[in-house]
Structures are given as structure tokens and as C-alpha cells.
Amino acid sequence: MYRLLTGFGERSIVVAALVLIVAALVLISMLFGITRGKYHYKVRKETLYFSDLPADFDGFTITQLSDIHAGSLGSKRAVQQGITLANQQRSDLLLFTGDLVNHTAAEMEPWKDVFSQLKAPYGKYAILGNHDYGDYMQWESHAAKAFNLHQLEQVHAEMGFSLLRNKAVQLVKDNARITLIGVENWGKGGFQRYGDLQKATENIADDSFRILMSHDPSHWEEQVLPYRSPVQLTLSGHTHGMQFGIDLGFFKWSPIQYFYKEWAGLYQRHGKYLYVNRGFGFHGLQGRIGIWPEITVLTLKRSES
Incomplete structure (x- = not known):
């Protein structure tokens, strides 16, 4: 082999070595991604500043989870580690931004006891994602599909989550309050548009500080940003970062960016x-390569200007 390589010159040896190194790194990354990577949970923290945040909510913390896709999960031990990690953040509020299952409510049966362990003093709230409606499978009747969605609502309740379906609630802390809004799925490119922002906000004061849960991030640019009343913070999921890419903090790339501007x-x-959020679970690709499952922690801060 050495003689074969030297026959092409010293520069060719260097190039060949580099190619072999890159190939080995790609192979190792793929093997890690389809074995341990899909449960390689990462906590990502951001501090956000708002001039109109009520003073009593200064320092308020939110843990966000998204895209559990229970039908794809396999290792209860690994998932339990993710739930423990989420609880260790000790956030004030816990929000789940959709896609609890792949297709049916029954997928959550083995996992209800694990996800019921999630805790937050100001409550746990959830919305539906595009997979939660059962639109991607054949049902024997409309009644069967409707019953499945009803069962999924019951699963949320059994796990202690309040499901917001084009609805808003008030979060009260000391002498102040902020508004939490949850809309149903609203997507582009053929995805369902069940979300109704106007309905969800019809009884909210115009000067209220608002946090919106909307599964598909394309909703933000299409409807939320131009909406008549400001929504200070929107939380989404859906993209999974395509479960494949490069995510180094200072640089990130994934093929999904050619489909979603915010991904x-x-x-x-x-x-x-x-x-x-990059998603807690996985779907389609049975692994994650470079885009790790995420537990988001957001700290809200009041700025002076």
C-alpha cells in the first residue's frame, strides 16, 4: 500500500490520508447518531431581554420540550435520563410545543409514567403538532379518528399538561400577569392550518405581555410578526433540525434550512x-447525526429600555 501511494507522489499521499480521515469521521458520526446520538440530550440556554416584561417576572424561567414522537422511542432508561435532566433545570414553567406521537394516542401508553414526572411550579402546558391529529394514517371512520384525538387529549391530562387549542391562559406571579397562548398547528407547504391566532387572542388585553406556542416556525413570519397585537416570544419545534447537520454554536448547517428560514x-x-427547539425525540431517520435532541431553558429578563 505504501509503495502504491508513493507512486502518486507526496501530495497524493496527503490527500489520500485526508480523505480516509474524513471518511472515518463520517462513519463514526453515523454510527454514534443511530445508536446513542438520538438520546444524546443537550440543554440549550438563552437569556431574553424585554422592555415590556412585567417586573415581577424578571428572571422567570421556561423549559421547552418539543417533538417527542413517542412511537419512535425505544430506550426507557435513556428517555428517563432526558426527563431527569429537564427537571434538574428547575424552571418556573414547562411548555411542550407539539408532536407527542407519530400517529396514535396509544403510542404514549408505555411512556406516560416517565413524562408525568416533569414538574414546574407555574404549570405544564402543551399544544398539538401536525402528527398529533392522526392525519397521516388511514382510519376506518371519521369517528375512529376523532376518538383517537380525544384519547390524546386525555393522555395530556393524565400527564398533568393543560392542552391549549387556540386558547390563552393568564400566568400570575405576585402582582403581575403575562399571557400564554397556544394555537393548533399552522404550517406551510401542505401542512394543516388549524391554528387560529385571532380566536386564541380575542379576550386578551392589547398591552398584555404574550408568549405564543405554535408548533411550526413558519407561522411566525407568515402570521405572528404582522399580527395586529405584538407577540413578544414565540416557541416552536417541528423541524428537528432534520436530525442531520452541523451544529457548533458559532456555525450551524442542515439541509432543512433550504425549506425553513428559521429551523x-x-x-x-x-x-x-x-x-x-430541535426536538426531544426523532422520526423518520432513526437517529440524530450532529443535531442532538434538545431541552431548552429560556430566562426572561426585564431591560431598562
């Missing part, structure tokens, strides 16, 4: 924020 992490426009 992972924090975005800011005109003083309003969007955070896109």
Missing part, C-alpha cells in the same frame, strides 16, 4: 423573538 435556535426580528 433551530433563537431568532429575533423587530424586538420579537422566536425560539425553534
Whole structure:
């Protein structure tokens, strides 16, 4: 082999060595991704500043989970570690931004006891994602499909989550309050548009500080940013970061960015924020390569200006 390589010259040896190193790294990354990577939970923290945040909510913390996809999960021990890690953040509020299952409510049966352990003093709230409606499978009747969605609502309740379906609630802390809004799925490119932001906000004061849960991040640019009343913070999921890419903090890339302008992490426009969670579970690709499952922790801070 050495003689074969030397026959091509010293430069060719260097190039061949580099190719072999890159190939080995790719292979190792793929093997890690389909074995341990899909449960390689990472806590990502951001501090967000708002001039209109009520003073009593200064320092308020939110843990966000998204895209559990229970039908794809396999290792209860690994998932338990993720839930423990989420609880260790000791956030004030816990929010889940959709896609609890792949297709049916029954997928959550083996996992209810694990996800019921999630705790937050100001409550646990959830919305539906595009997979939660059962739209991607054949049902024997409309009644069967409707019953499945009813069962999924019951699962949320059994785990201690309040499901917000085009609805808003008030979160009260000391002498102040903020509004938490949850809309049903609203997507682009053929995804369902069940979300109704106007209905969800019809009884909210115009000067209320608002946090919106909307599964698909494309909703932010299409409807949330131009909405008549400001939504200071939107939380989404859906993209999974395509479960494949490069995510180094200072640099991130994934093929999903050619389909979604906002696909992972924090975005800011005109003083309003969007955070896109990379997902807790996985679907389709039975692993994660470079884009690790995420537990998001957001700290809200009041700025002076």
C-alpha cells in the first residue's frame, strides 16, 4: 500500500490520508447518531431581554420540550435520563410545543409514567403538532379518528399538561400577569392550518405581555410578526433540525434550512423573538447525526429600555 501511494507522489499521499480521515469521521458520526446520538440530550440556554416584561417576572424561567414522537422511542432508561435532566433545570414553567406521537394516542401508553414526572411550579402546558391529529394514517371512520384525538387529549391530562387549542391562559406571579397562548398547528407547504391566532387572542388585553406556542416556525413570519397585537416570544419545534447537520454554536448547517428560514435556535426580528427547539425525540431517520435532541431553558429578563 505504501509503495502504491508513493507512486502518486507526496501530495497524493496527503490527500489520500485526508480523505480516509474524513471518511472515518463520517462513519463514526453515523454510527454514534443511530445508536446513542438520538438520546444524546443537550440543554440549550438563552437569556431574553424585554422592555415590556412585567417586573415581577424578571428572571422567570421556561423549559421547552418539543417533538417527542413517542412511537419512535425505544430506550426507557435513556428517555428517563432526558426527563431527569429537564427537571434538574428547575424552571418556573414547562411548555411542550407539539408532536407527542407519530400517529396514535396509544403510542404514549408505555411512556406516560416517565413524562408525568416533569414538574414546574407555574404549570405544564402543551399544544398539538401536525402528527398529533392522526392525519397521516388511514382510519376506518371519521369517528375512529376523532376518538383517537380525544384519547390524546386525555393522555395530556393524565400527564398533568393543560392542552391549549387556540386558547390563552393568564400566568400570575405576585402582582403581575403575562399571557400564554397556544394555537393548533399552522404550517406551510401542505401542512394543516388549524391554528387560529385571532380566536386564541380575542379576550386578551392589547398591552398584555404574550408568549405564543405554535408548533411550526413558519407561522411566525407568515402570521405572528404582522399580527395586529405584538407577540413578544414565540416557541416552536417541528423541524428537528432534520436530525442531520452541523451544529457548533458559532456555525450551524442542515439541509432543512433550504425549506425553513428559521429551523433551530433563537431568532429575533423587530424586538420579537422566536425560539425553534430541535426536538426531544426523532422520526423518520432513526437517529440524530450532529443535531442532538434538545431541552431548552429560556430566562426572561426585564431591560431598562
